[in-house]
Amino acid sequence: MFTRSRVAAAALAAVGLAAAALAPIPAVAGDKGTIVIALEAPLTGSQASNGKDMLRGAQLAAMQVNARGGVLGRTIKIVGVDDKADPALGAQAVQEAKAAGAIAVIGPYNSSVGLVNLSLYEEAGIVPLRMTSDNRTEGYGATLQPMNSQISPVEVDYISGLGIDSVAMLVDPSAYTKSIAARTAKGLEKAGIKVTKIVIPASASDYSAEVGEALATGPDMVYSATYFPEGVLIAEELAQANTTATCFMNLANVDDAFVEEAGITTSRTCTFSGVPAAPQLPYAGDYVTAYRAEFDVNPDVWGAFTYDSAWVLFNAMAQTGTTKYAPLLDAVLHTRGLQGATGPIDIRSKSGNREDVPMYILKVNRKGDFVIVE
Numbered sequence: 001m002f003t004r005s006r007v008a009a010a011a012l013a014a015v016g017l018a019a020a021a022l023a024p025i026p027a028v029a030g031d032k033g034t035i036v037i038a039l040e041a042p043l044t045g046s047q048a049s050n051g052k053d054m055l056r057g058a059q060l061a062a063m064q065v066n067a068r069g070g071v072l073g074r075t076i077k078i079v080g081v082d083d084k085a086d087p088a089l090g091a092q093a094v095q096e097a098k099a100a101g102a103i104a105v106i107g108p109y110n111s112s113v114g115l116v117n118l119s120l121y122e123e124a125g126i127v128p129l130r131m132t133s134d135n136r137t138e139g140y141g142a143t144l145q146p147m148n149s150q151i152s153p154v155e156v157d158y159i160s161g162l163g164i165d166s167v168a169m170l171v172d173p174s175a176y177t178k179s180i181a182a183r184t185a186k187g188l189e190k191a192g193i194k195v196t197k198i199v200i201p202a203s204a205s206d207y208s209a210e211v212g213e214a215l216a217t218g219p220d221m222v223y224s225a226t227y228f229p230e231g232v233l234i235a236e237e238l239a240q241a242n243t244t245a246t247c248f249m250n251l252a253n254v255d256d257a258f259v260e261e262a263g264i265t266t267s268r269t270c271t272f273s274g275v276p277a278a279p280q281l282p283y284a285g286d287y288v289t290a291y292r293a294e295f296d297v298n299p300d301v302w303g304a305f306t307y308d309s310a311w312v313l314f315n316a317m318a319q320t321g322t323t324k325y326a327p328l329l330d331a332v333l334h335t336r337g338l339q340g341a342t343g344p345i346d347i348r349s350k351s352g353n354r355e356d357v358p359m360y361i362l363k364v365n366r367k368g369d370f371v372i373v374e
Helices: 004-013 048-067 087-099 111-123 148-160 175-190 208-215 228-240 256-262 285-295 303-320 325-333
Strands: 034-041 075-082 102-106 127-130 166-171 194-199 221-225 246-249 270-274 338-340 343-345 360-364 370-372
Touching: 034 048, 034 087, 034 303, 048 075, 048 256, 048 285, 048 303, 075 087, 075 303, 087 102, 087 111, 102 303, 102 325, 111 127, 111 175, 127 303, 127 325, 148 175, 148 270, 148 360, 166 175, 166 208, 175 194, 175 221, 194 208, 208 221, 208 228, 221 228, 228 246, 228 256, 285 303, 303 325, 303 338
Parallel strands: 034 075, 034 102, 102 127, 166 194, 166 221, 221 246, 246 270
Antiparallel strands: 270 360, 338 343, 360 370
16 A cells, blocks of 8 residues: 655655656556556647646656566556547557556546547456546546545535526537536536526637627626637626626636636636646645656646556555556456545545546636635
């Protein structure tokens, strides 16, 4: 079992690899003697900032454990697999991980991709540590991040507590955003709040018409169920509109790139659900220090989850003494009492979901950081 003290010790012992190590490692057959873990994420494309943070998090964990002798006396190698957030590349990602000799995968991040390939990973004998939130992906491996069934109640409690009467939802039609919007809408309607849902085109360059349609319903709030590139455009339209409607951004908008692209002033007009960047997490101090020292950049949101996911795998391998699929998966699903950068880690063995997840209501402060609303 790893603890903060052990992670800190590993961080102090970690070798100083160059930041260039961030580049995805080509998916080729695993080196003899190494244990290969795939990291599937959108490493290029509009969500690349998320993917690169995830890759860094997993790489940092591997660097630290390798500096202390590896796992089972073997070196850990992280193989980056780029799915570009495209479900059409889901099956190909599995083949790349398999060709690399991966015994486990951290990812995918996008639920729409996971719905395509998580079952394929299990069929290939590769243990998934998924980064998806759509509840249709539960039961495949395990996850440390919030699921929609854990995100939605936090949103409903906050929004219904504002005393508002109506919400207009702008909904990206992809798996995660569509499903979280449906759950939260149901909860809000049960609380007596009128909800209007407007489906928007994914990855468009302009949402002025859709924002105008939402505002025409006279809402007290516009809720954006989108990924951050879309959310930026919506936030900018709302900030320029003549409206008293407040702006609420769902979890997938919480990214440093949102603030960089929208600007601090516009970002501060919105409230967010989700997880703040690692420097704001109460348990992530050692991780943040090591990440900054290794990569010379600040960690974002999801790298802390891939970092902890890697340590869950290391712990499971150490407990079972093997990298074989069945015992490794069973050990992962019975993870109990671990302390990670994202907080305490206990896995529900039936669903593979985390017991208690870090899930918050956030605002952007004057420095441009996502901070927890007290």
